[in-house]
Amino acid sequence: xxxxxxxxxxxxxRVTAPLRRLSRDLSQRTTLKIGxxxxxxxxxxxxxxxWISPYDPVYQDLTTRLAPMSWAHPMGTDNFxxxxxxxxxxxxxxxxxxxxxxxxxxxxxxxxxxxxxxxxGGWCDAIVMRLIDIVLAFPFxxxxxxxxxxxxxxxxxFFIAMxxxxxxxxxxxxxxxxxxxxxxxxxxxxxxxxxxxxRIICKHLLPNVLTDAVxxxxxxxxxxxxxxxxxxxxxxxxxxxxxxxxxxVTEGQGFITTxxxxxxxxGxxxxxLAVGFSFIADGLSENRGGTQ
Amino acid sequence: xxxxxxxxxxxxxxxxxLFGISAISFVLVRAIPGDPAxxxxxxxxxxxxxARIHAEYGLDQPLxxxxxxxxxxxxxxxxxxxxxxxxxxxxxxxxxxxxxxxxILGSVLLSVLLALPLATWAARSRGGVADHVIRLxxxxxxxxxxxxxxxxxxxxxxxxWRLFPVSGYGDxxxxxxxxxxxxxxxxxxxxxxxxTRSLRSALIxxxxxxxxxxxxxxxxxxxxxxxxxxxxxxIVPIINLLAVNVSWLIGGSVVIESVFGIPGLGQLLIKAxxxxxxxxxxxxVLFFALSTVLVNLxxxxxxxxIDPRIKL
Numbered sequence: 001x002x003x004x005x006x007x008x009x010x011x012x013x014r015v016t017a018p019l020r021r022l023s024r025d026l027s028q029r030t031t032l033k034i035g036x037x038x039x040x041x042x043x044x045x046x047x048x049x050x051w052i053s054p055y056d057p058v059y060q061d062l063t064t065r066l067a068p069m070s071w072a073h074p075m076g077t078d079n080f081x082x083x084x085x086x087x088x089x090x091x092x093x094x095x096x097x098x099x100x101x102x103x104x105x106x107x108x109x110x111x112x113x114x115x116x117x118x119x120x121g122g123w124c125d126a127i128v129m130r131l132i133d134i135v136l137a138f139p140f141x142x143x144x145x146x147x148x149x150x151x152x153x154x155x156x157x158f159f160i161a162m163x164x165x166x167x168x169x170x171x172x173x174x175x176x177x178x179x180x181x182x183x184x185x186x187x188x189x190x191x192x193x194x195x196x197x198x199r200i201i202c203k204h205l206l207p208n209v210l211t212d213a214v215x216x217x218x219x220x221x222x223x224x225x226x227x228x229x230x231x232x233x234x235x236x237x238x239x240x241x242x243x244x245x246x247x248x249v250t251e252g253q254g255f256i257t258t259x260x261x262x263x264x265x266x267g268x269x270x271x272x273l274a275v276g277f278s279f280i281a282d283g284l285s286e287n288r289g290g291t292q
Numbered sequence: 293x294x295x296x297x298x299x300x301x302x303x304x305x306x307x308x309x310l311f312g313i314s315a316i317s318f319v320l321v322r323a324i325p326g327d328p329a330x331x332x333x334x335x336x337x338x339x340x341x342x343a344r345i346h347a348e349y350g351l352d353q354p355l356x357x358x359x360x361x362x363x364x365x366x367x368x369x370x371x372x373x374x375x376x377x378x379x380x381x382x383x384x385x386x387x388x389x390x391x392x393x394x395x396i397l398g399s400v401l402l403s404v405l406l407a408l409p410l411a412t413w414a415a416r417s418r419g420g421v422a423d424h425v426i427r428l429x430x431x432x433x434x435x436x437x438x439x440x441x442x443x444x445x446x447x448x449x450x451x452x453w454r455l456f457p458v459s460g461y462g463d464x465x466x467x468x469x470x471x472x473x474x475x476x477x478x479x480x481x482x483x484x485x486x487x488t489r490s491l492r493s494a495l496i497x498x499x500x501x502x503x504x505x506x507x508x509x510x511x512x513x514x515x516x517x518x519x520x521x522x523x524x525x526x527i528v529p530i531i532n533l534l535a536v537n538v539s540w541l542i543g544g545s546v547v548i549e550s551v552f553g554i555p556g557l558g559q560l561l562i563k564a565x566x567x568x569x570x571x572x573x574x575x576x577v578l579f580f581a582l583s584t585v586l587v588n589l590x591x592x593x594x595x596x597x598i599d600p601r602i603k604l
Contacts, residue, residue: 134312138581141543142561146316146577149565150323226437230547233439234562249440253551260447267440274435282431 032283038276046092055083057090057243066259076261078251084261087243088269094244095225095273098158102224103217105163110170111206111213117171118178119201128171135168141227145236153236158228166224173216177209218281222274229270245270302592306585313585317578318362321570322355331570334375371578372571376564381575385557391461391468392549392556395479396541398472400534402480407487414488415495416518426488433485438544442478442551449474459553475552479544483537490533494526528599535591539584 045052054073061081069076075084117128135143144161151157181187182205190200231237232246240247245266252262324331329345346352350361365371371381414426450458462468498504499522507517546558553559557576564572 130308130312133309134316136539137309137313137585138316138577139539139542139584141546142577142580143316145546145561145565146320146573149570149573150320222435226435229437230439233437234547234550236565246437246439249437249443253443256443256447257451263440263443263447267437267444270437270440271432271435274437275432278431278434 029283031279035276035279035281035283038272039280042092042096042273042276045089046096049089049093053083053086053089055086057087058082058241066255066262068259069261075265076259078248078262079255079259084248084265087248088245088265091243091245091248091266091269092273094155094238094242095229095270098155098228098244099221099225099273099277101159102162102166102228103221105159106166106220107170107213107217109163110167111174111209113167114171114174115178115201115205115209118175119182119197119205125175128175132168132172135165138165140165140223141230144227144231145234148231148236153239155238158231158237162224162227166220169220170213170216174209174213177212178205181205181208215281215284218277218284222277222281225270225274225277298596299593302589306589309585310582313578313581314363314366315359317574317581318359320577321574322358324570327351331568332372332375334568366578371575374564374569374572376567376569376572381571384560384572385575385579388555388557388560390556391472391554392542392545392558394468395472395475395545395549395554395556396538398469398476399479399483399541399544400538402476403483403487404534406480406484407491410484410488411491411495412518412523414492415499418496426492430485430488433482436482436485438478438482439547439551441481442475442548445474445478446552459551461554471552472554475548475554478548478551479541482544483541486537487530487533491526491530494529495522498522498525528595531595531598532591535588538587542580542584 059082061077063081064073064077065081066079067073067077067081073083073085075088077083078087113128117125138146143165144158147161147164148157151160187200187204190204228237229244229246229249232244233250235250238244238247240251248266249263252259252266255262321331322328327342328349329342329351330337332345332349333341350358353361369382371385373379374381374384377384410426410430414423417423446458449455456474457471460471462471499518503521504517507521508514542558545556546561548554549556549558550562557579560572561576563569564576
C-alpha cells in the first residue's frame with residue numbers, strides 16, 4: 001500500500017496534498033494577475049509617455065552618442081545621441097497599437113465568417129473552409145510579406161495583411177463552436193419558438209462564441225506583436241525615425257560589437273509585453289478548465 | 293490494404309488547395325499597380341522587351357486565359373526571370389535551397405533535443421518546482437522575438453565568448469554546420485517552448501490512462517512503463533505539431549537568415565521584395581507554400597504508419 005502511495009505522490013496525480021493544491025490554485029491566479037499587471041503597466045506607460053519619458057524620443061544630442069548606461073541615460077543613448085529609455089517608452093504607443101489593431105480586424109472578420117459558415121453550412125461553409133485551407137497552406141509570415149510587397153511597406157499595409165491572413169484561426173475556432181452549439185437544446189428551443197435566425201445568431205450564439213474568441217485572442221496577440229516587430233525589423237513595417245521596438249533593434253544591430261544596449265532594451269520590452277499577454281492567456285484558459 | 297487507401301485519397305484532397313496557392317501567386321504579381329510587363333522588366337525596359345513579355349505572358353488576353361498560361365508555365369517549371377540576378381528564377385531557388393533546408397532540419401533536431409528531456413522532467417515532477425520553473429520558462433519562450441534572441445546570442449556566444457562566427461555561411465559541410473548553430477539554436481529555443489508544453493500535457497494525459505495504473509499494479513517499474521508505453525503514445529501528436537510548425541520555421545527563416553546573413557531562400561525573398569524583383573518574390577512564396585503542403589502531407593502519412601489506430 002505504501003509503495004503504491006509513494007509512487008502516486010511522486011507522479012503527483014491522484015493524491016493531491018491540500019498544500020500543493022493551494023499553491024497551484026494560487027499560482028494559476030497569480031499568472032493571470034501578473035499578466036494583467038504587466039499589460040496594464042505598459043498601457044499606462046504608453047498613455048503617460050509625454051510626462052514620464054526623460055527626453056524627447058527623436059531629439060538628437062550628438063555630444064552624447066553611444067553613451068553607456070548612466071543616471072542621465074538609464075538605458076544609454078544610440079548612435080544619434082537619442083535617449084534609449086525615452087524611445088522605449090514612446091515605442092509602447094506604437095507597439096500597443098500594433099497589438100490592438102492587429103488583433104481586432106482578424107477577430108471581427110474571423111468571428112463573422114466563422115459564425116455564418118458554421119450556422120448556414122452548405123456551400124457557404126464549403127467556400128469558407130476551402131479559403132481557410134488555402135491561407136493555411138502559406139507560411140503565415142511569408143503570406144503577410146507577399147501582401148506587403150503589393151501594398152508597399154508601412155504600418156497600414158501591415159494591418160491590412162494581418163486582417164487578410166489572421167482571420168483564419170478565429171474563423172476555424174468559432175465555426176467549430178457554432179457547429180456544436182447549433183445542435184444544443186437552447187438553440188433548438190429558440191428555433192421552435194420561432195425566433196429568427198438573426199436573433200439566434202446575435203442573442204444566443206455570438207455571446208457564447210465570443211468568450212472563446214476573446215480567450216484565443218490573448219494568445220494570438222503575442223503572435224501579432226512578434227510579427228509586427230519582426231516585419232518592422234525587416235524594414236517593411238513601421239518606418240524610422242518613428243520609435244518602435246523592432247525598428248530600434250534594426251537600428252542598433254550595426255553596433256552590437258560596441259554598444260549592446262541599443263538592441264538589448266527594446267527587445268526586452270517586447271519580451272515583457274509578450275510574456276504579459278501569454279500569462280493572461282494561460283491564466284484564462286486554466287480558469288476555464290483548459291489544459292494544465 | 294484498406295488502411296492505405298488514404299495514400300491515394302489524401303493527395304487528391306490537396307488539389308483545390310494547390311489551385312488556391314497558384315491563384316494567389318498569380319494575383320500577387322497582377323495586383324501590383326501599373327503594366328505588369330513594365331513591373332517585371334523594371335524601369336529600364338525597351339519597347340521590344342515589353343512586347344516580348346506581353347506575348348510570353350499573354351498580357352493582351354483576358355485574365356482567365358492569363359491564369360491558364362501561368363499554370364502551363366508552372367508545369368513546365370518556368371517561373372520567369374529575375375531582373376536583378378539576370379537568371380531563371382527556378383535555378384536561383386534551387387541554388388538558395390540548401391542553407392534554408394539545413395537551417396530548418398537543424399532547428400527541428402535541436403528543438404526536439406531540448407523539448408524531450410524538459411517535457412519528461414516536467415511531466416514526471418508534475419506540480420513540483422521543476423514543473424513550475426519549466427512552465428515559466430516555456431511561457432517566456434513563447435514571447436521571445438527570434439530576431440532579437442538571435443542578436444542576443446550573437447552578442448553572448450560570438451562577440452563576448454568568441455565561440456561561433458557572427459554571421460555568414462561556410463563552404464565545407466563542417467563550416468556550414470558551425471555557422472548554422474546559433475541560427476538553429478535561436479529558432480529551436482522558441483520552437484521547443486511550444487513542443488515542451490504540448491508534449492508535457494500529452495505525457496500527463498497518458499500517465500492518467502487506465503493502462504498506466506494497470507501496469508503499475510502488475511508490478512512493472514514506473515520508469516519502464518514511462519519509456520515503453522507512455523512516451524510512444526505521447527510522441528505521435530508531436531509529429532503533426534512539428535509539421536505545422538515547419539510553416540512557422542519557414543517564416544522564421546526569413547527573419548533569422550536576415551539576422552545572420554545566411555544566403556538562403558528567406559534572404560532571397562527579402563532582397564527581392566526591396567528590389568521589386570517580383571518574379572523572384574512569386575517564386576519563393578510559391579515554393580514555400582508548396583513545401584508547407586508537402587511536409588504536412590508527409591507528416592499525415594507518417595502518423596498513420598506509426599499509429600495504426602489513426603484513420604484519415
